[in-house]
Amino acid sequence: xxxxxxxxxxxxxxxxxxxxxxxxxxxxxxxxxxxxxxxxxxxxxxxxxxxxxxxxxxxxxxxxxxxxxx
Numbered sequence: 001x002x003x004x005x006x007x008x009x010x011x012x013x014x015x016x017x018x019x020x021x022x023x024x025x026x027x028x029x030x031x032x033x034x035x036x037x038x039x040x041x042x043x044x045x046x047x048x049x050x051x052x053x054x055x056x057x058x059x060x061x062x063x064x065x066x067x068x069x070x
């Protein structure tokens with residue numbers, strides 16, 4: 001398992017972070033994703049044989065937010 005931290009922009013409330021956390025946790029290969037509104041970041045543990053950072057960033061953007069690897 002690999003872990004990546006992503007800076008997230010565009011979250012305005014707890015509902016935003018909760019929705020994004022669900023989106024990330026539903027991605028193939030993601031073991032665990034935690035999204036913090038306060039820290040404006042997502043910490044994602046994933047199986048690199050099933051997904052990659054670019055796919056995770058794309059999922060964030062598809063959900064209406066911006067992501068940048070820390």
